[in-house]
Amino acid sequence: MLLAIDTGNTNTLFAIHDLKSEWLFEWRIATDAARTADEYAVWFHQLLDMVKLNFSDVSACVISSVVPQSIFNLRNLARRHLEIDPIIIGEEGVDVGIGVRVDNPEQVGADRLVTTLGAVQRYDGPLIIIDSGTATTFDVVSGDRHFEGGIIAPGINLSMRALHEAAAQLPRIEIKKPDSVIGKNTVAAMQSGVFWGYIGLIDGLVRQIQKEDKRNFTVIGTGGVASLFAGASETIQHYDSQLTIDGLYEVWRLNR
Structure with a gap:
């Protein structure tokens, strides 16, 4: 089985693929650059045990991280506890x-490249x-499968x-589609x-891209909260939550 690890700024995803056709399990943990390989191992071992798996069932590992400090400990997790040299x-x-x-290819985040790879496997143009x-x-x-740049917003x-x-x-509130655009209380207004x-x-940004670049784009939404926008955005054509882990699988396939 393949262990795919995707470390973002907020959460780290561990996903298990059967190396044939499908993802079997996904787990998330809060990203902490100081978390040691042994701490990861204890947490991961308990989750595997819950689904009747062991470290020995994992035969390959691929890692993507936008938190460079975490890579050392994740590599040690794979090498010391799984006895795998990770990609x-x-x-x-x-x-x-x-x-x-x-302009500077080395500055493009690993997550953006992997998500792009996952997308070009499934969508044309x-x-x-x-x-x-x-x-x-x-x-x-x-x-022709080239990452050409983009936009970063909060x-x-x-x-x-x-x-x-x-x-x-102003309180901390749940993110959800409000019943009305005009809020009748503080929470609804937020x-x-x-x-x-x-x-x-x-x-607005999709339309600006389309205005500047006349190509006929397919627009895809992904990420943790993308599903919230289903039916509300007028420009997103597809919602696909698995682009990043599908890209990780493809990287493993290319480099195994």
């Missing part, structure tokens, strides 16, 4: 399966990939937290501002 996105010699046409996580990113991909959770922390009387504000951000 790590961004290291020399690792083929990510796509080209990069930007030029793409706009909207990934809603700690940041909301808009990635433009050419029809993520919806980050905006909610900023509202709560910067304003003494939910409307964040939800409809992000819909406006998404649709």
Whole structure:
């Protein structure tokens, strides 16, 4: 089985693939760059035990991380506890399966490249990939599988937290589609501002890309909160939560 690890700024995903056709299990833990390989091992061993698996069932590992400090401990987890030499996105010699046409290719986050790779396996033509996580990113991909740049904006959770922390009387609230755009209380007003504000951000930036670049883009939403926008955004055509882990599987396939 393949262990795919995707470390984001907020959460780290561990996913198990059967190396044939499907993902079997997914687990998340809060990202902590100081978490040791042994701490990961205890947590991961308990989860595997719950589904009747052992470390010995894992025969391959691929890692993507936007938190460079975490890579040392994740590599040690694979080597010491799983007895596997992992494939790590961004290291020399690792083929990510796509080209990069930007000013500084080395600055493109591993997560954006892996998500792009997952998308080009499933969708044809030029793409706009909207990934809603700690940041909301808009990635433009050419029809010949090249990452061409994009846009980075604050993520919806980050905006909610900023509202709560910067304003003494604004509470921490649940992210959800409000019943009305006009809030009748503080919570509803905050939910409307964040939800409809992000819909406006998404649709406005997609339309600006389409205005500047006349190609016929397929627009895909992915990431932890992308499903919230289903039926509200006028520009997102597909919602696909598995682009990143599908990209990790493809990286493993290319480099095994």
